[in-house]
Amino acid sequence: MSITVTTWSLEQTSPSDLRPAAEPAGDIRIVRAEVPSPEFSRFLYTAVGGDIRWTDRLGLTHAQWGEALARPGTETWVxxxxxxxxxxxxxxxxxxxSVEIVYFGLIPAFRGRRIGGHLLSCGTARAWDLAERWPGRTPTKRVxxxxxxxxGPYAMDNYLRRGFTLFDTRVEEEPEAAAPGPWPGAHG
Incomplete structure (x- = not known):
């Protein structure tokens, strides 16, 4: 059995495109995970994407996670x-x-509380100055x-509100897969 999946690609081509969200109420901090940790990154990946069928990295080995995280110009902000x-x-x-926002999202318990707009704003701002932190990189021209x-149902709206514009849309059939959750049986 398959499902139809629409994929939208969005971009900013100038730092002035970014429209930051207001900071949410409460004690919210955004911190760079400076030590590449496959264990921590896999935790974030499964906790954020488990209920929305993020599966592309689930088959990676510990070494493959480590390689992906250790590439110059790769950063994780939490x-x-x-x-x-x-x-x-x-x-x-x-x-x-170019800087890609490869993964972005919130753990389900934290969604709908205005944290996502703030996190996306901070992540996008960091993407625009990424070359300054990684010597030898071409200055960022596109995020x-x-x-x-x-x-999630608010993802596209968040991207558009932050100043991203649509540049490509693709529709494909994919095999239907159960949401893996952060661990087997977490959502059932």
Missing amino acids: AYERGTPAGYVELEAQDEG WLHTCSKD
Whole structure:
């Protein structure tokens, strides 16, 4: 059995495109995970994406996670509420001044509380100055990402409100897969 999935690609082509969200109420901090940790990154990936069918990285080995995180120009920024991880954004510098927001999202318990707009604003701002932190990189000329119809209901609206514009839409059939959750049986 298959499902139809629409994937939208969005971009900003100038730092002035960014429209930051207001900071949410409460004790929210956004901190860079400076030590690449496959264990922590896999935790974030499964906790954020488990209910919305993020599966592309589930088959990676520990070494493959480590390689992905250790690439120059790759950064992970984590939102914390009172010391508890709430979500994350993973950035990856690419050729010719592009930076991709590879992963972005919130753990389900933290969604709908205005943390996502703030986290996306901070992550996008960091993407625009990524070259300054990684010597030898071409200055950022474009920040881009993709989202799909399997993502949360507020994802696209958040991207558009932050100043991203649509540049590509694709519709494909994918095999239907159960949401894996952060661990087997977590959502059932």
